[in-house]
Amino acid sequence: MGVKQNTKSLSVRGGQMADTFYQLKVLTGREMAEAKVTPFAEKLVQQNEFPLKPHSLEVFQLNIGKLCNQTCLHCHVDAGPDKKRENMSRADLETCLRIIKEVPDIKMVDITGGAPEMHPDFRWFVQECRKLGKEVLNRCNLTIIMANEKYRDLPEFFRDNQVHLVSSLPFYSKKRTDKQRGDGVFDDSIAALKLLNEVGYGQEGSGLVLDLVYNPVGAFLPAGQEVLEPQFKSQLKRKYDIVFNNLFAITNLPINRFLEYLIESDNYKDYMETLLEAYNPSTVTGIMCRSMISVSWDGYMYDCDFNQMLELKIDSPGCTHINDFDVDKLLSREIIVNQHCYGCTAGAGSSCGGEVV
Numbered sequence: 001m002g003v004k005q006n007t008k009s010l011s012v013r014g015g016q017m018a019d020t021f022y023q024l025k026v027l028t029g030r031e032m033a034e035a036k037v038t039p040f041a042e043k044l045v046q047q048n049e050f051p052l053k054p055h056s057l058e059v060f061q062l063n064i065g066k067l068c069n070q071t072c073l074h075c076h077v078d079a080g081p082d083k084k085r086e087n088m089s090r091a092d093l094e095t096c097l098r099i100i101k102e103v104p105d106i107k108m109v110d111i112t113g114g115a116p117e118m119h120p121d122f123r124w125f126v127q128e129c130r131k132l133g134k135e136v137l138n139r140c141n142l143t144i145i146m147a148n149e150k151y152r153d154l155p156e157f158f159r160d161n162q163v164h165l166v167s168s169l170p171f172y173s174k175k176r177t178d179k180q181r182g183d184g185v186f187d188d189s190i191a192a193l194k195l196l197n198e199v200g201y202g203q204e205g206s207g208l209v210l211d212l213v214y215n216p217v218g219a220f221l222p223a224g225q226e227v228l229e230p231q232f233k234s235q236l237k238r239k240y241d242i243v244f245n246n247l248f249a250i251t252n253l254p255i256n257r258f259l260e261y262l263i264e265s266d267n268y269k270d271y272m273e274t275l276l277e278a279y280n281p282s283t284v285t286g287i288m289c290r291s292m293i294s295v296s297w298d299g300y301m302y303d304c305d306f307n308q309m310l311e312l313k314i315d316s317p318g319c320t321h322i323n324d325f326d327v328d329k330l331l332s333r334e335i336i337v338n339q340h341c342y343g344c345t346a347g348a349g350s351s352c353g354g355e356v357v
Helices: 020-027 030-034 040-046 090-102 122-131 143-147 154-160 174-181 185-198 225-240 256-264 268-277 281-286 305-309 327-331 339-344
Strands: 059-063 108-112 135-139 164-168 210-214 247-249 292-295
Touching: 020 256, 040 339, 059 090, 059 305, 090 122, 108 122, 122 135, 143 154, 143 185, 154 185, 164 185, 174 185, 185 210, 185 225, 210 225, 225 247, 256 268, 268 339, 292 305, 305 339
Parallel strands: 059 108, 059 292, 108 135, 135 164, 164 210, 210 247
Antiparallel strands: none
8 A cells, every 4th residue: 555554543643634614614725626526515505414413313422432452544433542641531431331221113223333342331331231232233253362362262252142243354454454454454353253153153053143354454445345346255255264254345435544644645646536426416315324323432422433434523512421411412413514525425335234225
């Protein structure tokens, strides 16, 4: 990719890109005007979808913390081993549990990070969510299982609590995976996948769901899931005897460390033009912000995980923090959009669950 892999988060390294206001300035700045990238809101106006409104609240997603054992090049969260302060308090986790219990329409609790498993209350929180009868989806980077003996029993914990796992694997080759996520990541990911398979994950009839996520390594859009999934399944089975359920193809959004890469590699303008050209109006109905709330480690609410990372708090006066949670206000809000939203509406669409159409 021609860009040196950093081992520290943006916030620790400092500089302009660590400032979300600066990122938003880049997204809407002069370079975009020269590239004639239409404001995303205008696209919605053209199809009578502005302001964008939610239609339900089925997914309660929380970023439990930004602490992670990896520092990936494409990370939109800017997570890493140095992000030790950004961890959700026990009090806020208990508030989340109260909300999850009191809102019957919430079907899924989507836990992300960082490496959420590194949070000291992670296992307790998962167990409490399962006691409430909610589906728990955990975004596991796989390598955490191999990082330390204290995490080696995670496959059994996931199995015992019927946790739905979604895990990143940029490619089925060592070179391309390590290029994006760091040296040794591929080998550790394969070892972790084998342990998950051993306890039943991905195995037919087990009920233990193991989905993989593909993110492009460079400044291009992912191929369709219907093309990539058979390739991944064939190669992983043939080379490593690994099985999984579904492959999600997710577009890299131009924020945080991926935005830094785009600018440093002189790909930013071309990438934004590519997203614009691939805009698909039929994706708007199913984009994730219309059926979810995303909660940050400090308890503030956002329309999606990407808005969270740009610090674009939810547009619901008097109801921006979980302490003031009001489902009626949230369902009547207007969803905040900006140029990064082109990433979720390009091609077949992109969300935390892969394609949307």
